[in-house]
Amino acid sequence: MRVALFITCLADQFYAEAGVAAVRLLRALGVEVDFPEGQTCCGQPAFNAGYWDEARPLARRTLEVFREAEYVVLPSGSCASMVRNHYPELLPGSREALELAEKTYELSQFLVRVLGVEKLGEGLRGRKVAYHHGCHALRELGVKEEPLLLLKNAGAELLPWEAAEECCGFGGLFSVKLPEVSLAMAERKGETLPEAEVLTSTDAGCLLHLSGVLARKGKGLRVAPLATLLWEAYAG
Amino acid sequence: MRAKARLYPKEAARLLKERPGVRRAVTGATLHFERNRLRAYGEVDIEAWRARAKAVKDHVLSHLDRYLELAERKLRENGATVHWAETPEEAHRVLRDVVARHGVRRAVKAKSMLTEELGVNPLLESLGVEVYETDLGEYLIQLLGEPPSHIVGPAIHLSLEEIRRLFHDRFGTPLDASPEALAAVARRTLREAFLTAELGISGANFLVAETGTLALMENEGNIRLSTSLPKVHVAFVGIEKLLPRFQDLALFLPLTARAATGQRLATFVSLIQGPGEGGPEEVHVVFVDHGRTALLHDPEAWETLRCLRCGACLNACPVYRQTGGHPYGYVYSGPIGAVLDPGLLGLEEAYPLPYASTLCGACYEACPVKIPIPKLLLAWRRRAVEAGLSPRLEGAALKAFRKVMESPALYRLFSRALRGVPLGAQEILPLLKAWTGGRGPLKPSPKPFHQLWQELEGEWTPGNGS
Numbered sequence: 060m061r062v063a064l065f066i067t068c069l070a071d072q073f074y075a076e077a078g079v080a081a082v083r084l085l086r087a088l089g090v091e092v093d094f095p096e097g098q099t100c101c102g103q104p105a106f107n108a109g110y111w112d113e114a115r116p117l118a119r120r121t122l123e124v125f126r127e128a129e130y131v132v133l134p135s136g137s138c139a140s141m142v143r144n145h146y147p148e149l150l151p152g153s154r155e156a157l158e159l160a161e162k163t164y165e166l167s168q169f170l171v172r173v174l175g176v177e178k179l180g181e182g183l184r185g186r187k188v189a190y191h192h193g194c195h196a197l198r199e200l201g202v203k204e205e206p207l208l209l210l211k212n213a214g215a216e217l218l219p220w221e222a223a224e225e226c227c228g229f230g231g232l233f234s235v236k237l238p239e240v241s242l243a244m245a246e247r248k249g250e251t252l253p254e255a256e257v258l259t260s261t262d263a264g265c266l267l268h269l270s271g272v273l274a275r276k277g278k279g280l281r282v283a284p285l286a287t288l289l290w291e292a293y294a295g
Numbered sequence: 296m297r298a299k300a301r302l303y304p305k306e307a308a309r310l311l312k313e314r315p316g317v318r319r320a321v322t323g324a325t326l327h328f329e330r331n332r333l334r335a336y337g338e339v340d341i342e343a344w345r346a347r348a349k350a351v352k353d354h355v356l357s358h359l360d361r362y363l364e365l366a367e368r369k370l371r372e373n374g375a376t377v378h379w380a381e382t383p384e385e386a387h388r389v390l391r392d393v394v395a396r397h398g399v400r401r402a403v404k405a406k407s408m409l410t411e412e413l414g415v416n417p418l419l420e421s422l423g424v425e426v427y428e429t430d431l432g433e434y435l436i437q438l439l440g441e442p443p444s445h446i447v448g449p450a451i452h453l454s455l456e457e458i459r460r461l462f463h464d465r466f467g468t469p470l471d472a473s474p475e476a477l478a479a480v481a482r483r484t485l486r487e488a489f490l491t492a493e494l495g496i497s498g499a500n501f502l503v504a505e506t507g508t509l510a511l512m513e514n515e516g517n518i519r520l521s522t523s524l525p526k527v528h529v530a531f532v533g534i535e536k537l538l539p540r541f542q543d544l545a546l547f548l549p550l551t552a553r554a555a556t557g558q559r560l561a562t563f564v565s566l567i568q569g570p571g572e573g574g575p576e577e578v579h580v581v582f583v584d585h586g587r588t589a590l591l592h593d594p595e596a597w598e599t600l601r602c603l604r605c606g607a608c609l610n611a612c613p614v615y616r617q618t619g620g621h622p623y624g625y626v627y628s629g630p631i632g633a634v635l636d637p638g639l640l641g642l643e644e645a646y647p648l649p650y651a652s653t654l655c656g657a658c659y660e661a662c663p664v665k666i667p668i669p670k671l672l673l674a675w676r677r678r679a680v681e682a683g684l685s686p687r688l689e690g691a692a693l694k695a696f697r698k699v700m701e702s703p704a705l706y707r708l709f710s711r712a713l714r715g716v717p718l719g720a721q722e723i724l725p726l727l728k729a730w731t732g733g734r735g736p737l738k739p740s741p742k743p744f745h746q747l748w749q750e751l752e753g754e755w756t757p758g759n760g761s
Contacts, residue, residue: 068700071744072713073737078744082751094748100700105693107654109676113697119700145694198656226613232651235729237651240309242733243318243617246651271734294396 061091064167066120067138067182067261068100070284077134077263079288081166085132086282087293088174095124100234102149108232111149118146122155131163134286135198136261143197165196165261167287171205177212182295183288184214189255191248191269191281192224193262206261206285208258211294213292218253229268245272259288297622299646300636306622307651315390316579316634317452321444321619321668325449332661338559346551349665352601355537356502356591360536362504363582369507373569375578377758382585389581390415394422394508397527399494403485405511405518407498409531411626412585415496427488428733438465444620446627447555452619452633453559469677477689485517495525495575498500499640500551500603506541507654508568509580512551512561512645528575530567534582535600547603549622554663555605588638595674599665601664606670608658614651623648630658634671642675646684649675710743 064086066078085092087202104116121142125131133139142163147155163233169174188210211217228234228244235241245268252258258280259272260266299306310317328406330682332722350630355362357710367377380386393399402424404410419426425543428437432450438461443449450458458477462468496520502509509530511518522528536546544566552558570578591597609615609629620628625636625645633652637645658668699705730737 066744067708072710072739075740075744076740079747079751082748083754086754094745097703099703099706100696101696103468103698108674108689108693109674109678109680110690110693110697111677111680116699117700139338147604151667153424192659194653194655198660217701226653226655226657227654228613230655233653234648236689237304237307237614238733239311240614240617240728244313244613246690247322247613251708265736268734274735 060088060129060174062130062132063093063094063100063125065093065095065101065125065131065133065138065142065163065186067133067135067263067268070134073091073267074134074263074284075289077138077284080284081132082136083200084179084286084290084293088170088176090174095128098124100241101138103138104231105231106141106145106149115149115288122150122153122159125156125159125183128162128223130169131159132166132169133163133241134166134261134284135263136165136193136200136202137264139163139168140195141223145205158274165200165202167205167209167261167289168200170289171208174281177208179209179289179293180227180295181214182292183210186215187254188288189198189218189220189258191196191220191227191258191260193260193265194226196244197224202261206259209289209292210259213289215288215292218255220251220253222251227265227269227274229262229264231264233259234268235275241268242272245269247271255280257283257288259283259285263287297638298636298644299374300476300640300648302624303647303651305311306624307618310622311611311619314455316454317619320454320619321452322616324448325610325616328448328556328606329661332554332607332610333557334555334604335553335559339553343548343554345665348550348663349601351543351580352664355539356597356600358592359534359537362539363534366502366507367582368538368578370569371507373507374571375507375569375580378581379581380583381583382523383621385419386413386415386531386571386581386583386585389579390418391422393494393527393529393579393654394419394424394576397493399424399527401425401427401488401492401494402494403427403429403492403517403521403525403597404433404487405497405521406433406449407496407515407531408443408626409533409583410496411443413531413583415531422753424494427485427492428516429485429488429521430513430522430617431478431481431515431517434485435461440623442477444627444628445606445609446604446620446631447609451572452621489517489520489524490596492529494523494526495523495528497528497530498521498743499530499536501538501544501547502532502536503538503541503544505539506568508541508544509563510548511567512548512563514556514562516563521561522565523574526575527577527579528567528570529579529581531581531583534584534587535602543651550663551603551605552601554607554661586656590638593638596634596638596671598666599631599638599671601666602631602635602663605663607661608666609655610651611661613655613657614653623651630668630672631666633667635677637675641684642679643684646679694727707745710745713739714741
């Protein structure tokens, strides 16, 4: 099986480790991994802000770059949802958009639903983990049980978190258009956060936003992308 | 009501800074409603209920003219007087006439968002009529001179301390009075008003076309009193409030109660068919358009007209929870306000409201009639950009963003530049400054992934497994 990785711009720039982890993990599971040249951003920031004319050429590029792929896997729920759910809206009537949508998966979703992997290893034994459900992963892709299952089966102690399914307040441009509200939302997540060693999520945007606010609050926990933890689950 | 929606970003920031108590009060109350809703939804086949309710509403909206005519006929047969108001001015005329004919000096009002839209209270005051809001929360904010902060819980933003102070100043109650004692004071005042008012004003949760029945839901009993004690009752009904058949109430009453407060049914449901024994001598139903027909013809945004005004989307919305409804600057706040207000006011008037969301989707999950709020937010944003309403700097930034992302070579250049910029310099760029102000500088990975990929390629060749 061959998988084309779509690393997406935020992970590429700020959580490169998530990409490395995804590559190692998929290879370890016997999957061939490509990183198609020429990939940049899926266009989500422009699309969500209403700039569909700016988003469209980026979507078309992405269609071109991943045309030949058997599967496209992203370490990001919101970008996966952009491709899966919004490309067909953005490019109505495009057969390629529908084809790409159908073969695109968020990493944990791909592992569980396509590869049928439920246990990676026990490398997270005893680690206290708080999982933040990225909104688009949760509500647009329906990715809820997959990351929890993989973390739990790797021995992690998943801490109950009242606000786990609440939006962190990132929201792309929202974080700079309404910074005060955005920060208040992250603070609420922080106020309810259990005493975890690691905070993880599918999305680089959420983590970037949350880590900034949590660091200011002096919370000493580690913030790591889900892909990184899943590799640790495997490699120990 | 005059809209101040354009001030939303400033007002939201100001409120967070100056009145942190609002955030606490609103978060606490909405989470309470939200938990109740989830429990109440969990007791039934909610997906089937939502699908059915959506279908009924879509049916009635797509045959609205027919159902409005039927409703008018039935209401007349029941002895009610029917009026049509396209604009607030036309609605005012009906009220002015009633006030003049009956020499109305005092009116009692049941909570109604539509009368907020129409500015009923200022009109009555200008006619020398004393108006009492009779819903307890609504009464509190009337005393404070504030608009409602929530569709269902208008005083959701107030703390007990603030209410104690208000009553202390107004009625001389002690500063540590119990909630029961405060309610007793309000009850005394309002009872006097119920017994002496010549006019009762209400909205309507639903209006059944086949029987001409007004349905009103409440928990305090004040709506029942407002609509039965005074000799004249005027009900303002948005034209989208129609249900085809009486039996539809069997779905919509429990669904709305579950969505709004997590109750199986509201404590009181009043079904009003017209004047008669034990009720008012005159019942007037005013069908109000105020932008709704135009919205009905909007190929995307018409779906907002399914709204039941239950407030479930407000309770579910983490953005709304930080500030309550006031910064939104119009009658309808939260996610539904962000899509309905542009439809009613025009996008230019409501411009930033579609951006008052992270598109997290919690509102859609909560909505009892499946209004696709996130999709509509995206549509309004797209239209705002097309109409040139967005800030010039933002447009330029996204255009530059597209240019960089369209070219892998430029993107790689940007990637190198990002690592060359000293962290302190991020303060200079306006968009980045808004980010770093609350979150500290952005620290890129030492090397971007696309560079690490070259190194990873050597690690593994096809066939050698793990």
